[in-house]
Amino acid sequence: MPKSRFAWQGPCARIVHKRRLIDRFLDPSETHLGWALVLPAIVLILIIVAYPVTNLIVNSFYDIRLSRGLPVRFIGLENYVAALNDPMFWRALKNTLVITLVTVPGALMVGLGLAMLANLPFKRRGLIRLALLLPWALPLAFVGLIFAWFFHSEYGIVNDFIRRIALLLPSLNLKPQVWFNSPSQTMVAICVATIWKTSSFMALIILAGLQTVPASLYEAAEVDGASKWTQFMEITLPLLVPSILVALIFRTLTAIQSFEIPFSMPGPGEELQTLAMYIQLNTVDYLDLGYGSALAVFMFALSMATTFVYLRYVRGEKA
């Protein structure tokens, strides 16, 4: 058995050597240790984020139509040019933007109201907070199906409500609607379902923000002479900005990716396709992975741009 190279130097030399090995990690600006600690996270991000995104971008430069079989062909920016000349793409983008622009502020308003309600000091508010979780916990496609029934022309609760109002107030001249006949009315149903589903998520984030506002600020404002409305505008809202921004970023990103609710609702078909639905159509139904990837890159760019705008605003606020 070979002798240890420290055998002739004694146990002290062994300890000194070990110490040096540790110091090599720790002392030179602790860089090595720092890298060693973040390495697992870097590897994870490379596997689950960097690789798929890179692959997506690479695929978007190829003609990969699986219906035609292999080999694939490099076509440069042709998929992007095709998308920019594709009226279906522009319609899907428009629908996506409409859903985003309507449902994000809508969910924010409803979520803010729900959060304020859940933050009121009343007995059993734990139940209300639990109830807030329910819409969030439901699967999106399930919500789409529920609201398809709500807006059903014959049996739907919405038309039932309209009929009752019409009976009570005939002067309003309200009539039940065939909601899924026209694109604009179907869009109303999609937006209502989306707001109902997503406002609870907004409420939860805003509620967490509300709970960080010290009660003494309201008491100080009360002593200062602020009404409840002034307290809301001058204290609650400004202090909620960070929470609202986080909620807005998440909500906007998911709105840009809207798929399940519009997909699971009946309606005028392609008329109300969102960007995510159009990507699914091309990649899954038409097996055109190259074109689908180019469309997905557009969606990715849209998400990144939105996030960038929000983050710039946050940085501006902090400064």
Place this chain on the structure above:
Amino acid sequence: MAEVALRSVTKRYGAVEVIHGIDLDIRHGEFAVFVGPSGCGKSTLLRMIAGLEEITAGEIRIDGRIVNHLPPRDREIAMVFQDYALYPHKSVFDNLAFSLKLRKLPKEDIEERVRAAAGILKIEHLLDRKPRALSGGQRQRVAMGRAIVRQPKLFLFDEPLSNLDALLRSEMRAEIKKLHQRIGKTTIYVTHDQVEAMTLAERIVVLSGGNIMQVGTPDDIYNRPASKFVAGFTGSPPMNFLPARIAASPVALEILLGDGSARLAASLARAGAYAVFANRNVEFGIRPEDLAMRRVGANDVSLPAQVVVVEPLGAETLATLQCGAGEMICRLPPNEAPAAGENISIWVNMDKFHLFDSASGSVLRAN
């Protein structure tokens, strides 16, 4: 300035009564301090005066006007909170100006008042900063500035120094006292720190368990405590208590400590006063500074004791003594400090002792 009157003020949370019918008058321009241990109801009482808590029963008057149901903004008060309650998103200027803007004062008046308050508190250079960029002491000043600009009739302070370190606390204590001397407005100050209470107050209100235990000047509270609770709450270290019995004698009065093995002869002047309490079980109370290593006054009585612990504090030394009936702490000049374990004779100033009823804790005072 304002006069505050509390009449049978009661506060109940459900079935639990936390303030039990308090009667109190605070005079024009007075600096009153509510002091007591945690949970004694001092902050609740202050918040009821502020209007931040509803009162269950009784009456609160500020300047003769019943304010029971008035919201805080209509009570002409200003309050400094324990956590300062500065609006974190507003600059110091805006924090100070907030109440004035709500009152829709002209811009020039707001500017003038804010600058004047900032001048008093020496925070002019901080007006553009946000609270997060301020130190604890600076935040404290801003909180006081916010109270000053309102020019209220009544200042309320809810443990405003408890978040500061010891050095800053004593500095700010002096600032608050100076401020009161300068502005002269009626002030109610809540603290659990008896040093703060003693140094700041013109009158101290000692509370315990939702009741007032004693109202008096710092001198009254320290030298003429109404009960064992008050005597034990004030002073650092607090008063020493030993179980005792008053023995009747034809010529003088003796206080038998503990099992009776130690006897203290009361001075003749006080002997007559306490004679009516002969043969009663009492608590003998003596402050640490009324014990000495050598005879100081004619009425001092010596007691054999063993030194248990010696704590040098620089300007003085505290010695814990075992004297048969129990332990006592005495405050000594550093050059007279004994060594731990030493057997000594400790001299008790018999002009300064207090006697409390063993059962009720109330002071025994003869007429």
